[in-house]
Amino acid sequence: MYKPLKAAGLPNIRFYDVRHSHATMLLQANVHPKIVSERLGHSHVDITMDIYSHVTESMEGLVVDTLDEFLD
Numbered sequence: 001m002y003k004p005l006k007a008a009g010l011p012n013i014r015f016y017d018v019r020h021s022h023a024t025m026l027l028q029a030n031v032h033p034k035i036v037s038e039r040l041g042h043s044h045v046d047i048t049m050d051i052y053s054h055v056t057e058s059m060e061g062l063v064v065d066t067l068d069e070f071l072d
Contacts, residue, residue, distance in 0.1 A: 023048070027055040 002012045019040065026036045037048035 023052055024055050027052055028059065029057075 005012055017057070023036055023040055027033065033048055033052075034045050036052075037045040040048060042048045
């Protein structure tokens with residue numbers, strides 16, 4: 001099962017872990033949640049945000065910094 005991963009020099013991770021990492025990285029890169037939701041095949045963006053809310057919470061400081069720079 002992991003032979004292709006080993007051949008590519010990648011760690012032994014499940015497909016689900018790749019999917020989760022992909023979504024997390026997109027949200028951290030400020031890709032709109034609706035786009036991430038569509039890529040994951042979720043029927044509603046609420047599903048995506050419920051699962052990945054920890055990412056958006058950790059990005060809250062960036063919002064404050066961005067707004068502060070904008071207002072200066």
